[in-house]
Every structure is written in C-alpha cells, then in structure tokens.
Amino acid sequence: MTNFPGSPPLMKGAIVGVDLFNPISSVAIFQYNPEQLSRSITPNYSQAGGGGKAEPMRLAGPPSESISANLQMDLIDQMEEGKNGPLGGGIGGYLAAIEMLVYPKSINVAINQALMLAGTMEVVPPAAPMTLFIYGVQKVVPVKIESLSITETAHDTYLNPIRADVSLSMRVLTYNDLSMLNPGYWAFLTHQVVKETLATVASVNNVIEAF
Template identity: 35%
Template structure:
C-alpha cells in the first residue's frame, strides 16, 4: 500500500477549536526547502563574565519557505473554485492571516462613513482600541506544530485566465515562532508549543543515546 503523503499547513484559529471554523490553508505542494534561522539576541557590550553565562533574552526561531499553487492541479470541489477564481481563494485565505480579524469590518465602516460620524460625536481624545492579529499554527508533520507570527508574505502571480484570475502563484512566507508566555490565554498555542518542544527534546535524547553508544564502541579495551 502506498504511503500517505502529509502536507504542511497554516491554520488560523480563535481562542480554541470549539468556536468558528478555523481558516486553514493546506500547501498544495510541499515546499522543497525550508530555512530555519535561530536568532540569538546579542549580549550587552558591558556584560561581565558572570552575566555572559546566564540566559538573557530568549532566542527567536524564524522559518522561511516558498509555497506553490496551481489551478491546473486542483481536483474535486477545489476544481470548481479553480475554474471560477483560479488560485485566488487560496491566496485570499493566506492574505487574511496577516491582517487583524476585524479589518474587513473597519473597511466597510470607513466606506460607509460610519467612522467619521462616530468621530464627530465622540471625544477626539478617545484612545483607538488595539486590533488583535490572527493566531496562527504552522503544521509541518506530526512533530512540528508551532504557534507562529507571520512577518512577511511575498506573492508572485505567474499566469492568468481570461478573467485575469491568477492560475499559478508562488508565495514566500517568513514567520517567527511565537514564544507564548504563561500569562497568555492562548491555550491552543501553548499546548502546540509544549508538544513540539517535547518532540524536539525526545529527538535530542535519542541522539544522545545513540552518540553515547558510538562513543563506547570507540573506547579501546
């Protein structure tokens, strides 16, 4: 029996998975390469010897990859969407992940002039409420499920149909693993990060055991 091909995905979720249907974008083709950069914060130039041996700011892991999409390779229900919009639905779902959740509502309000009407009747010094960015999970196989923050997204639309819908596209994505603190209410993100860290620790322990056995074999008796 042929093996099952796992595909990477980005999942936008709320406070939990029991609410509205999450926004899920499954990679149509798994990227051929993925670059992971672990950024170590620099030490202060005035740090003494004792401080250089202590943990400072946490390291930041950044992930860069390129996802490819093609309307020609869609099938099933996606084939109908591909004929109507090309790869537009997938691109729109990805773009949604880099905007605040209520961006559409704010845009509609501004278009209708609601924002101006409210400003005229209210206190001009009233603080503007901060918008919350979407919560994103990056899923890459069974051992890497990470809460991430999308830092950049570059979309290259390559070919178009007769309605000028893109039928092929490449999306370069840079994301940073979100080091969620204990005070956060993001239970899903904290659970995913804890699970991925445990999986990484287990692999490191497996390597340690393997290295120890190899070292014993090298010792002459």
C-alpha cells in the same frame, strides 16, 4: 505477482489562523509541501551579570527563530478535470486564505470606526488571529507573519490566478512573547518539550553507537 503498494500517505503542511468567530476562514493547507524550509535561530543570552561577574552563558529565554518557506500553487491539472477553484476564481481563494492572516477582520474595522465617530477616546487596534505553522506532528509553532510575497505566474481567460509562487517569512512566537492564557504559549512549550525529547533520544543513540 505482487501488487505495488503505491505511494506512502503524505502529510501536508499548513498555516492556520485561529479565529473563534470564524474558525475556518484562514486555513491554508499546502497544495505542495515546500521543497526547502529555512530556519534562522539566534540565541537569547542574558545581558545582566550576577554576583558582580558577567555570566555570558546564562539564557534569558528561548532563542529567536525565523522561518522562511516558498509555496507553489497550481490549478492547471485540476482545470483539465473541470475544476475551477473556489467560486470559479482559480487559486484566488487559496491565496486569500493566506492573505487574511495579516488583515484585520472587516467587522472589527467597522466597529472601531463607529467608536471613533462616537467620540471614544481610545480605540484598540484589532488583533491578528493566532497563527500556527504546522509542518509535521513534531513542528507546530505559533508564528507572526513578517512578510508575504505572491507572484502570480499564470491566469485563466478571466484573469483569475491559476498558478502562483508564495514566499512566507515568519517569526516564531515563544512563551516569552505570549501570556499563559494564550493557547500559543502552550503550543510553543509543547514544541520545546518535543524537541528536548528528540535531542535526548538522539544523544543516547549517538553514545550507544560510539561504543
């Protein structure tokens, strides 16, 4: 009798905020990978003409891309094993890890407030952490969260959320958006090289299969 090999290993997607001072404060690993992922791509054609004639096919850079995903979080099965989530707060901690991607750090807010009280003429708004959307080894891109919607659908007796649906809308940041000193610049460039390689291999396979 042969033994059933079991389920294949599953790679979980994640959205990660890179913060040098607190590197694990905003690491949101998906409990369940989204069943559906929507991507919208808008070509970035140059508006400038060359040589006195319009060149409608000239590209000014990579396309604008937006990604939408719906995440599901559920702690009910774990509660049957006596697990109540981080600090006993259900999935509140996991939701907070995603929310913190769009919050300025409280220490930065306090520093800016102190500078304003000291009479500093210009206070620089705190920057959001560099955010990476990771959905497989072939899709690691820097993103800017455009919108975040959380619907809590179940709570425990202390009103801690134990089930929720999270809708994320993100805009991919390209090397046109970032400086070369920003790690996101190279993350996107690597993503494009991987995509070019996949397209080339697929094109060769199509030619071979056609003949």
